[in-house]
Amino acid sequence: MRNKKENVREVFPATIDRLKERAHDAGVTLTDVAIAGELGISEQTFxxxxxKDKAPAEIFHLMREKYKKFIGTLYIERMIFTDEPDDSDLDDEDLEND
Incomplete structure (x- = not known):
């Protein structure tokens, strides 16, 4: 398993969609039910x-093990920026409107 990066998380729907796409290209049809079963989770959890686009890192790891020939080391990630407004960024016009 890769080291977790701060402010980066994997994207579950995009990973599943890519898995299905690559499997389809290989002549294999994967359904959500089949994937959930292979991952050992219920359809509702899947x-x-x-x-919610949230899944434990272990699920992604298991997915790469179970479907290695389709997604292998594929990582689809989203960066999360948590910048807070900096008061020094206010210009004179902003100050006049207060």
Whole structure:
């Protein structure tokens, strides 16, 4: 498993969609039910992860093990920026409107 990077998380729906796409290209049809079963999670849990775009790192790791020939070392990640407004960025016009 890779080291977790700060402010970066994997994207569950995009990973699943890419898995299905690559499997289809190889002549294999994968369904959500089949993937959930292979990962050892319920259909409801799978759907929750898909809709909320959150899944434990272990699920991604297991997915890469189970579907190595389709996604191998594929990582689809989203960077999360948490910049807070800096008061020094206010210009004179902003100050006049206060």
């Amino acid at each position: 759907e929750f992860y898909y809709q």
